[in-house]
Amino acid sequence: MPMPRVKFNQDLCKGCGLCVSVCPQRLIQVQKRRLNDKGLHPVYVEQVDRCTGCGMCATICPDLAIEVWR
Amino acid sequence: MQAVFKRTAGLLNIPTHYCPGCTHGILHRLIAEAMCELDILHRTIGVSSVGCTYNNYEYFACDMVQAAHGRAPAVATGIKRVHPSKSVFTYQGDGDLAAIGTAEIIHAAARGEKISVFFANNAIYGMTSGQMAPTTLIGQVTTTSPFGRDPDAQGHPINVSEMMATLPGAVYVERVSLHDYRHIIQAKKAVRKAFRVQEAGLGFSLVEVLSTCPTNWGMDPPKSMDWVAEVMIQQYPLGLFRDPKLEESK
Amino acid sequence: MEKRVLMKGNEAIAEAAIRAGCRYYFGYPITPQTEIMHYMAKRMVEVGGTVIQAESELAAINMVYGAAAAGARAMTSSSSPGISLKQEGFSYIAGAELPAVVANIVRAGPGLGGILPSQGDYFQATKGGGHGDYRNIVLAPASVQELYEMTIEAFNLADRYRMLALILGDGALGQMMEPVVFRDKEPIDLPKKPWAVTGTGGVRPHNTITSIYIKADVLEAFNRKLQAKYAEVSRREVRAECLNCEDADILMVAFGTCSRIGRGIIPIAAAQGVRVGLIRPITLWPFPSDVIARAAAQPSVKAVLTIELSCGQMVEDVRLAVDGMKPIAFLGRSGGNLPTQKEILQKIMKMVGR
Numbered sequence: 001m002p003m004p005r006v007k008f009n010q011d012l013c014k015g016c017g018l019c020v021s022v023c024p025q026r027l028i029q030v031q032k033r034r035l036n037d038k039g040l041h042p043v044y045v046e047q048v049d050r051c052t053g054c055g056m057c058a059t060i061c062p063d064l065a066i067e068v069w070r
Numbered sequence: 071m072q073a074v075f076k077r078t079a080g081l082l083n084i085p086t087h088y089c090p091g092c093t094h095g096i097l098h099r100l101i102a103e104a105m106c107e108l109d110i111l112h113r114t115i116g117v118s119s120v121g122c123t124y125n126n127y128e129y130f131a132c133d134m135v136q137a138a139h140g141r142a143p144a145v146a147t148g149i150k151r152v153h154p155s156k157s158v159f160t161y162q163g164d165g166d167l168a169a170i171g172t173a174e175i176i177h178a179a180a181r182g183e184k185i186s187v188f189f190a191n192n193a194i195y196g197m198t199s200g201q202m203a204p205t206t207l208i209g210q211v212t213t214t215s216p217f218g219r220d221p222d223a224q225g226h227p228i229n230v231s232e233m234m235a236t237l238p239g240a241v242y243v244e245r246v247s248l249h250d251y252r253h254i255i256q257a258k259k260a261v262r263k264a265f266r267v268q269e270a271g272l273g274f275s276l277v278e279v280l281s282t283c284p285t286n287w288g289m290d291p292p293k294s295m296d297w298v299a300e301v302m303i304q305q306y307p308l309g310l311f312r313d314p315k316l317e318e319s320k
Numbered sequence: 321m322e323k324r325v326l327m328k329g330n331e332a333i334a335e336a337a338i339r340a341g342c343r344y345y346f347g348y349p350i351t352p353q354t355e356i357m358h359y360m361a362k363r364m365v366e367v368g369g370t371v372i373q374a375e376s377e378l379a380a381i382n383m384v385y386g387a388a389a390a391g392a393r394a395m396t397s398s399s400s401p402g403i404s405l406k407q408e409g410f411s412y413i414a415g416a417e418l419p420a421v422v423a424n425i426v427r428a429g430p431g432l433g434g435i436l437p438s439q440g441d442y443f444q445a446t447k448g449g450g451h452g453d454y455r456n457i458v459l460a461p462a463s464v465q466e467l468y469e470m471t472i473e474a475f476n477l478a479d480r481y482r483m484l485a486l487i488l489g490d491g492a493l494g495q496m497m498e499p500v501v502f503r504d505k506e507p508i509d510l511p512k513k514p515w516a517v518t519g520t521g522g523v524r525p526h527n528t529i530t531s532i533y534i535k536a537d538v539l540e541a542f543n544r545k546l547q548a549k550y551a552e553v554s555r556r557e558v559r560a561e562c563l564n565c566e567d568a569d570i571l572m573v574a575f576g577t578c579s580r581i582g583r584g585i586i587p588i589a590a591a592q593g594v595r596v597g598l599i600r601p602i603t604l605w606p607f608p609s610d611v612i613a614r615a616a617a618q619p620s621v622k623a624v625l626t627i628e629l630s631c632g633q634m635v636e637d638v639r640l641a642v643d644g645m646k647p648i649a650f651l652g653r654s655g656g657n658l659p660t661q662k663e664i665l666q667k668i669m670k671m672v673g674r
Contacts, residue, residue, distance in 0.1 A: 005071065016091030016284075021292035022251055040090060056251045058075035062095025063086060068075040082526075112522035115390070118530075127528045133517035135389045136530035138412050141382035144374070148386020148394065149517065151344060151370045156519045174382070177375035 004053025004070045006045055012065035013042035019057035019066060025050050028057060078102045080111050082131050091291020093248040093281040094123055097190055097261075098130070100254070101159070104262040105132060110269065114157040115149050117142045119171070121163040122196040140171025143178035146185045157268055159186040165195045168204040168228050175234075175276075182239030182273040186264040189230060192281040193302060200286030204228045207305050212286070227305055231278045235311035241273035243311040247280035249298040253308075263316065272314045280306055323502045329464045330355035330494045333423050333487065334363065336471035337395050339506045342421070343369035344394035346383035348376055350402045351435045352491040353425035357397070377402040381409030381422070388418040389529040391516030393475055397423035399491070400441050401432060404449070410484055411450030414546070415531025419478035421471070423487040425494035426629075428656040436656020437491035437577060442633035445488050446605040453543055455550045457485040457557065458604040460575040464498035470602075476509040481553055488604060490629060492577045492658070553606055560608035561600040567620040568597030570668050573612060573638050574627040575601045577658065582627055585664050592665075594672055595620070604634070609641035616642045623647040623671045627664060630654055647671075 013036060020028045020043060027045050036042045042065075045051065053070035077083070080102025088094050105111040114132040118124060120139035127134030137145040142160035150158040167175050167189050178185065194212055195201040202212040202219060205227050209218040219227075231245045242264060246257035257279055264275040280302055282294035289297060327335070334356045337345065345364060347357040357371065364371045374380035380396045387394035398406060403424045413420050424445065428438035443449075445458045457477050459470045467489060474485035517527050533539035561579075564586050565571060574582040579600040589596040599615055601608050616624050624646055626635040635650045642648060651667050653659045 004074075012085055014090035016291040018091055018291050018295070021295070038085075053074050055074040059251050059254050060096065062088065062092055062099075064077050064081065064095070064099060066075065067073065067077065069071040070074045111520075113519035115517045115519060117386075124532060125530075125534075127530060131520075131526055133519055133526050134528045135386065135517055136416070136528070136532060137385070138382060138408055141378065141385075141409075144379040144382035145386035145389070147372065147379075148344065148346070148383035148388070149390045150386075151372070151383075152387045152390035152392040152394075153518060173375050174379050177379065181372070 003049060004051050004068065006048065006051050006053065006057070007067045008043060008045065009065045010036050010042040012063045013040070014038065014063055015041040015043060016062065018060045018062070019043060022056045022060050024054060024056065025052065027051055078106055080105045080131050081129050084129055086129060088122065089285040091282065091284045091294065094190060096248050096254060097188060097279055097281065098126060100258045100261045101161070101188060102130060103258065104265055108262065108265055108269070110157050110265060114159065115153065117146045117149070117158070117160040119160065119162040119166040121166050123161055123163065124197070126161060140166050141174055142166065142171065143174040143183070143185070143187065147178055147183050150183060150185050157186070157265055159188060161188050162190070163196070164191045164193065164203040164205040168230050176237070179234055179237045179240040179274045179276065184268050184271055184273060186268045187276040188261065188264070189276060189278045190281040191230065191278055191306065192283040194283050194286050196283045196286055207302065229306060231276065231311045234276050239274050240276060240312055241314040242267040242275035245278040245280070245306060245308050245311065247298055247303065247308055249280065249295040266316055267314055270316065322504065324499050325502070326497055327464060327500045328355055328495060328497050329467045329489060330425065331359045332464045332468040332500050333397065333471045334359035336468040337421065337475070338363055338367055338369070339502070340393065340472040340475040341508055341510060342393040342395050342475060343367065344387040344392050345369070345371045346374050346380040346394070346396050348374050348380050348398065348402060350399045352427060352494050353397050353399045353423065356423065377405035378408060381406040384420050385409055385413055385416070385418060388413070388420045389416070389517050391513045391518055395421040395423070397425065399425050399427045400429050403441060403444065407450035410456060411452050411454060412531050413484045414454030414456070415452065416529050417482040418529070419482050420484045421474045421478050421487070422484060423471070423489065426488065426490045428654060434656050435491060437629060437658070438654065438656060439490060439576060439578065439629035440633070440654065441488065442604065442628070442630060445486055446607065454546065455605055457481070457483060457553060458488050459485065460488050460602055460604050461493065462576050462579045462600065464496060465500050467493060468500050472506050476507070477557065479511055480509065481549055483549070488576070490577050557603060558606045558608050558611070559602035560611045561602060562611065562615060563598040563600070564595065565597035565599060565615045567595060567618065569595045569620060569622055570671055571615055571621050571624045572596060572598045572627060573601070573624060573634070574598065575604060575634065578627045578629060581659060581661065581664065584661055585668070588661065588665060589668055594668060596668060607637050609637070612638060612641040613643065616646050621646055623649055625649045625651060625667060625671065627659060628652045629658065
């Protein structure tokens, strides 16, 4: 089975942290040291290989910043 | 590889102006996805109202009309009567629908207008910076109830879904919430159902969607979601208030 | 074949709207214009149209907004207090550049006032009434036949310029019965509406109808566009009738019901050796300032008399048009009273020093 993939659009991300709060694997973090074009801290995924592709992050994202493949 | 989650064609590829963590973005997506899944995007006309979502006509890919504060159901009535074979929805907040537009929403429902209303209830005025809404909870602090909403002076919250359910023309009324994954999935079903009720010509449908306003509530977005789950739902219980019993076809 | 029928003014408006292709009427009852809705309620069924008795005037005008956005010919009607409520919708219709027709069968005010005829809504009709920089085309019929013809014309103008056309009648015109001639085919000028919301059909980008422009430069550019449109309307659509104006001693300016009274003065004054002319503005906006100025500039004209069913509203526009060339006199009645020929004649004789 191919590894799930999750893609975050850093420019759409507003760093609200909702995806961080729902990820069952606790893989998502807000990048406190980075600012995107909006001047907000976007999120990133640590240990992408542990992502199960459940889509919970994308479902709760208000900004359509996340796409998920499995 | 298959997409588990991918951008819907029902929304144009424009970043929204909403504050970080605001649930309007989620509700927009659910409406857009429902239009695409039901294959009605090309024959749907939406009505934007006044409040934070005043310009969501820029985001939805279907034809859109911007309406004056509270008048969206009247505007939608005009559109639907001209195009009875099209789907028409309004997107309204609690100030728009439950304060200034109370007459319009009640009478659109009373007439059984075949429109779908998506009512985002976040218990506060967002755009004008956090004033008390008709749906503000007792004790809730807002910029115009700085000591908490006092029922003696400021009255009680309006439970819109319960009120609408007393009208025979409102054939489908459901209250849902966006505070977690499971509830978002349920909310999506309700949004789809509202369109299907309209498509079936059954009458007026309204989905009340418990939403957040992290900025004016003064909470971070995850905590706002918790507040909906723990506090807001006490005043606004989720559930089906009017059910037209659609045939499960789609 | 032409058909001649005896009709109430209000009914003539309704029949004209239907013959102009209006299939959507949204109203709220108020005296003295509700016969429009009564007539529509029966007649729309025959032509497959829609009549909604709305929950308020606000809702009714916003239903018009929706139907117009959807590409249809739609109208509402009311009388003064109800028209005040509709002003919000007027402004949004202007801001969204939607074609719409409204009839105001004016009654006496302010407040709830009375149900008798008045022209006290002239300011509201011609100067705005709602918020922002906008104009409405305002037509002032003076007979049941004209109520009929101008209603059709109002739909054509509204569609041509994508703006609101208002028929400003009064309780007397709405209630009076006169013969009306229906032509076999009315002059309908229906442009295509590619901007309307009809569903994209999957073949075009989405259409949006809005009146909100958050950025100052964008809103200013939009306002300039509106003003250019209003300038074009002012150039092309001014209508006025001049009776006996050539070499007149006294010029009367009066519209609607007052112009009917003024018309009767001409032969009576002539019998007493005073040549009186009548200018009847047919469009109140755009106002026939040039017509009035030209007539008033004649050396024979001693003074200009404005007659209104109000305490003096149009007289301000007459004064601006005459621009100090000649003295301006005013005769107005209010509360639902009409000026008598006798009092007008006395005023004229005083003006000529007799």
